[in-house]
Amino acid sequence: KQEVTQIPAALSVPEGENLVLNCSFTDSAIYNLQWFRQDPGKGLTSLLLIQSSQREQTSGRLNASLDKSSGRSTLYIAASQPGDSATYLCAVMNRDDKIIFGKGTRLHILP
Amino acid sequence: GAGVSQTPSNKVTEKGKYVELRCDPISGHTALYWYRQSLGQGPEFLIYFQGTGAADDSGLPNDRFFAVRPEGSVSTLKIQRTERGDSAVYLCASSTTGTTPLHFGNGTRLTVT
Numbered sequence: 001k002q003e004v005t006q007i008p009a010a011l012s013v014p015e016g017e018n019l020v021l022n023c024s025f026t027d028s029a030i031y032n033l034q035w036f037r038q039d040p041g042k043g044l045t046s047l048l049l050i051q052s053s054q055r056e057q058t059s060g061r062l063n064a065s066l067d068k069s070s071g072r073s074t075l076y077i078a079a080s081q082p083g084d085s086a087t088y089l090c091a092v093m094n095r096d097d098k099i100i101f102g103k104g105t106r107l108h109i110l111p
Numbered sequence: 112g113a114g115v116s117q118t119p120s121n122k123v124t125e126k127g128k129y130v131e132l133r134c135d136p137i138s139g140h141t142a143l144y145w146y147r148q149s150l151g152q153g154p155e156f157l158i159y160f161q162g163t164g165a166a167d168d169s170g171l172p173n174d175r176f177f178a179v180r181p182e183g184s185v186s187t188l189k190i191q192r193t194e195r196g197d198s199a200v201y202l203c204a205s206s207t208t209g210t211t212p213l214h215f216g217n218g219t220r221l222t223v224t
Contacts, residue, residue, distance in 0.1 A: 034213065043217040044213075046212035046213060091154075091213075095160060097161070099156065099159075099213065101146070101156075
C-alpha cells in the first residue's frame, strides 16, 4: 500500500529565504508525482508535475526534483515571499492510476 | 466552465439524512477523482472514475457511500444515513490522462449535526 509522508509538517521562515519541502513515498512504481498548493478554505492548485522518467521540473521560483528509486521528492522555493504562505501537498500516481496524497507542509513566510 | 465546479459549496444536514454532492469536471476530462479532507489532513482517496465506470472504489469508507458518473461527465457522491464522522470537505478533481495535472474544485464542506 502506497504511503506518502511529508516533512516537516509545518515551517516558518523569514521572507527572502530559500527553503526545501520534503516528500517520501514507499512504493517507487509510480507514474508521476505532483506538488500542489492549498490556501485556507480552497481547493488544490497544481504547481508542478514530474513524470516518472523525469528528474526535475521548474516553474518560476519553484523547482521540484524526483528520485524515484529512493522514493523521494523535494520542492525548492527560492526567495520566499509572504504570498507563498499556504499548505503544500505532495501526491503520487500509482500504476493503477490511484493518486495518494501526503498530509502536507503548512508554510508560513514571515514578513 | 473553465474549472471544476462543485455544488453545493456548503451543506449542513442532520445525522441520519441522505445527501448528494455534485461535481462538474472540466469538459473533455475522462478521469474524475473524489477525495475527503479533514482539518489538518491531506486529501483521502475515495473513488476514481475513468469515463463512466468506477475504476477504483477502494477508498469508500463503507456501503453508505456511493458515487456515479452515468454519462462520463458529471459525478454525484451519495451518502446515506449520514453520521457526524462524515463531516469533512469533499473534493473533486479531474484530468485528461495520467500525464496531465489534476484540476481540483473548491470542495463541498459537509457538516453533519
